[in-house]
Structures are given as structure tokens and as C-alpha cells.
Amino acid sequence: MTVRLTGRLAQRDDVPLGDRCPIDRTLQLIGNRTALLLLREVFYGASRFDSLVKRVGVTDAVAAQRLRELVEAGVLTKEPYREPGQRTRHAYVLTTAGHDLLPAVLALLQWGTAHSSGGGPIVTHADCGEPVQVEVRCAAGHVVDEDDLVVGSRR
Amino acid sequence: MTVRLTGRLAQRDDVPLGDRCPIDRTLQLIGNRTALLLLREVFYGASRFDSLVKRVGVTDAVAAQRLRELVEAGVLTKEPYREPGQRTRHAYVLTTAGHDLLPAVLALLQWGTAHSSGGGPIVTHADCGEPVQVEVRCAAGHVVDEDDLVVGSRR
DNA sequence: TGGCTGACTATGGTTTCGGCAAGTTAGACT
DNA sequence: AGTCTAACTTGCCGAAACCATAGTCAGCCA
Numbered sequence: 001m002t003v004r005l006t007g008r009l010a011q012r013d014d015v016p017l018g019d020r021c022p023i024d025r026t027l028q029l030i031g032n033r034t035a036l037l038l039l040r041e042v043f044y045g046a047s048r049f050d051s052l053v054k055r056v057g058v059t060d061a062v063a064a065q066r067l068r069e070l071v072e073a074g075v076l077t078k079e080p081y082r083e084p085g086q087r088t089r090h091a092y093v094l095t096t097a098g099h100d101l102l103p104a105v106l107a108l109l110q111w112g113t114a115h116s117s118g119g120g121p122i123v124t125h126a127d128c129g130e131p132v133q134v135e136v137r138c139a140a141g142h143v144v145d146e147d148d149l150v151v152g153s154r155r
Numbered sequence: 156m157t158v159r160l161t162g163r164l165a166q167r168d169d170v171p172l173g174d175r176c177p178i179d180r181t182l183q184l185i186g187n188r189t190a191l192l193l194l195r196e197v198f199y200g201a202s203r204f205d206s207l208v209k210r211v212g213v214t215d216a217v218a219a220q221r222l223r224e225l226v227e228a229g230v231l232t233k234e235p236y237r238e239p240g241q242r243t244r245h246a247y248v249l250t251t252a253g254h255d256l257l258p259a260v261l262a263l264l265q266w267g268t269a270h271s272s273g274g275g276p277i278v279t280h281a282d283c284g285e286p287v288q289v290e291v292r293c294a295a296g297h298v299v300d301e302d303d304l305v306v307g308s309r310r
Numbered sequence: 311t312g313g314c315t316g317a318c319t320a321t322g323g324t325t326t327c328g329g330c331a332a333g334t335t336a337g338a339c340t
Numbered sequence: 341a342g343t344c345t346a347a348c349t350t351g352c353c354g355a356a357a358c359c360a361t362a363g364t365c366a367g368c369c370a
Contacts, residue, residue: 023195024188026267031186032327033179040178044306049347062328064348074270087337089346097270102301103289104262111259112181115229115252125293126303132293134258138280139288146249146257148281151199187357204317214359219318242367244316 029073030101034058034066039098039105042076047091067092075101107134184228185256189213189221194253194260197231202246222247230256262289 030036037056046052053063070076075098078090094101106123110133113120123132136144185191192211201207208218225231230253233245249256261278265288268275278287291299 023191023264023267025271026263027186027188027191028326030263031182031188031191033182033186034328036178036182036186043301043304053347059329059331060346060348061330061350065327068348085338087346099301100269101266103291104259104266106291107259107262107289108181109178111256112178114255116180122307124305124307125295125297125299126305128293128295128297129305130294130297132291132299132304134262135290135292136258136261136287137290138283139285140280140283142280142283142285144280144287146198146254149198149287150279150281150284152277152279183356189358208317214361215316215318216320216360217358220357223318240368242316 025073029069029075030104032066034062035070036105036108038063038066038070039075039101040109042092042094042098043102043105047093048089049092052092070098073097103134106132110134180228184224184230185259187221189217190225191260191263193218193221193225194230194256195264197247197249197253198257198260202248203244204247207247225253228252258289261287265289 030039034056037058038052041052041055044055046055049060049063049067052067053060056063067076071078071092074095076092077095079093080088081091082088109120124130125132138144185194189211192213193207196207196210199210201210204215204218204222207222208215211218222231226233226247229250231247232250234248235243236246237243264275279285280287291301293299
């Protein structure tokens with residue numbers, strides 16, 4: 001196991017208490033297996049209830065519960081659609097808040113893929129075919145290393 | 156087999172079952188409140204047991220349990236250190252696998268900050284002072300929109 | 311030697327998550 | 341009218357997460 005030390009431990013430990021940030025709600029929403037897998041499948045293109053249940057491999061009861069929570073949280077919406085000879089059904093589609101979750105979901109999936117033996121799917125950019133990764137950058141476009149992060153209180 | 160994700164429902168739902176990826180281990184590790192908050196504080200610069208306990212606001216019992224799991228999973232390591240007049244203690248520092256979690260943790264924190272009323276801390280780049288954000292980019296450096304993601308089976 | 315403190319470890323109780331099983335409801339088909 | 345099915349809903353159970361409290365252990369100091 002390799003360890004990259006920052007070399008600034010003593011000073012860094014004096015950083016004051018970070019602001020409480022609303023991570024509890026985030027974790028309550030997608031901090032469970034089913035919700036995250038459901039979101040992954042929605043990102044991968046699934047939208048119908050039975051399709052999501054089959055892909056995630058969870059019981060329909062749990063899937064229904066998590067989907068309801070995701071809809072209530074404003075991450076997914078139910079869009080009515082009708083296929084010929086079928087009655088009206090509802091497709092689960094991402095809201096803008098749901099779209100904003102893409103980096104988080106992708107980052108979690110990538111870490112799991114990179115740091116365990118199982119391997120995983122390869123996600124690439126349609127325009128150029130290059131593999132996709134999640135990066136930490138500042139607004140000026142620089143790739144930011146962990147040591148260069150500054151945590152500030154809100155203005 | 157590769158599938159392009161487009162915005163169209165009918166096509167998107169035909170995407171076959173995604174590869175199983177090792178998300179269970181990931182969620183078992185950081186899919187709980189305490190582990191994620193501990194990691195956040197380590198990223199923010201904390202390293203000592205009592206400091207982490209105080210910052211996260213969790214009982215020492217739970218913190219010890221989660222820290223042990225994080226060490227066992229290879230995300231953190233215990234580095235011995237000694238302050239004058241004190242006995243040897245251990246600091247919790249990130250391994251390379253732990254460093255790789257930065258995008259995921261930051262993305263979760265950012266989503267929570269952006270999509271709830273509470274607000275949150277502002278993370279900036281030390282070199283230029285610009286706010287930091289998590290981006291999805293391909294290896295060629297393009298910012299990748301969700302509709303331009305291609306999910307392929309492993310080669 | 312005895313007290314103090316930091317870093318845990320152990321126990322018990324409540325809430326949440328997921329699996330299993332059964333029931334419900336609305337519309338299409340016969 | 342009766343059957344079938346997709347999409348849920350409800351209830352029970354075991355496991356895991358969290359909290360609170362109490363106990364342990366190792367070194368430093370008086």
C-alpha cells in the first residue's frame with residue numbers, strides 16, 4: 001500500500017470546524033444501494049419500472065419505495081407515455097437536479113471499478129471515443145490537486 | 156458492444172443490462188453518514204482521532220468503528236507521530252485509494268450544497284482562488300455532456 | 311503508586327434497508 | 341363479466357448503522 005503524505009499534517013489539523021453542509025439529506029437519498037443503482041440505470045438509459053427492477057436486481061417493493069423517494073426529492077419525474085395497445089404508463093426521467101448527480105454517481109462507480117478486482121463497464125465520450133473520468137477543476141480550468149484545496153466559510 | 160445514450164426514451168430503454176460493477180463494496184464503505192463525514196474532514200485536513208471525532212460530531216465508538224473499516228479497506232493508514240511530552244499517537248492519512256475518492260466525496264458534497272437550502276462551505280483553488288467544481292471530462296480534455304456518454308462492455 | 315487522558319472496545323437499544331410474500335388497482339384483452 | 345398483467349402497496353423478518361453508556365489499556369506526570 002502506498003501513502004502520499006501531504007507533509008503539512010500539523011498545520012492542517014488546525015483547520016477550524018467545517019460548516020455543516022447538508023450531506024445528511026444527500027446520503028439519505030442516494031446513500032443506499034438501491035437508489036444509487038437505480039440512478040445508474042437511469043443514466044445508462046433505463047426508464048420503465050419493470051426494466052429498472054430487472055436491471056438493478058432488487059425486489060419490486062424496494063424499487064418502488066426508492067423510486068418514490070427519488071421522485072419526492074425532485075431527482076426523478078414520472079413522464080406519462082403510451083405504447084399502442086397498452087395503457088398509459090409512466091417513465092422515470094431525470095430532472096435537472098438529477099442530471100447534476102451525474103458526476104457524483106459516475107465518481108462512485110469509477111472508484112469502485114478502479115479499486116476492486118471485479119472490473120466494470122467502460123464509459124467513453126461519444127465525440128472522440130476517449131474514456132471519461134471525473135475531475136476536480138477550478139473555475140479557471142486548472143486541475144486541482146488535493147493539497148491545493150482551500151476550504152472557506154461562506155461569504 | 157457499445158451503446159450510445161441519447162435523450163430518446165424508446166431507444167434508451169433498449170439498452171441491455173449494464174455490467175455488474177462492484178458498487179456494493181463502495182457503498183458498504185462510504186455509503187454511511189459517518190464514513191463520508193470522516194473522509195470529508197480528512198480531505199479538509201484533519202488527521203487525529205479526537206479532532207475527527209469533534210469535527211464529525213459523532214460518538215467516539217462509531218468513529219473508531221468506521222475508521223477501522225476505512226483502514227481495513229485501504230482508504231486510510233495510521234501513521235505514528237509523537238509530539239513533545241506526549242506518547243506516540245497515530246494520525247489517519249489517505250492512501251492513494253483514499254486520494255482517488257476525492258472526486259466522489261466532493262461531488263456528493265457539492266450536490267448537497269447546491270440542491271438544498273442550507274448552503275455550505277466554499278472550496279477554492281489555492282493557486283488562483285477560483286471555486287472548485289467536479290467535472291466529467293474525457294481523456295482528451297473535453298467536457299462531456301450526459302448525452303454524449305457511451306457505455307461499453309469491458310474489452 | 312495512583313491519577314489522568316487519549317484511544318479505543320463492549321453492550322444494549324432504536325431506526326433503516328433489503329428480501330420475501332401477499333394483496334391491490336387500473337386498464338387491456340376475450 | 342372475467343382474466344391477465346404492470347405497477348405498485350403492505351406486512352414481517354433479519355441485518356446493519358447509529359447512539360449512549362460503560363469499561364479497558366497504555367503511557368505520562370505528580
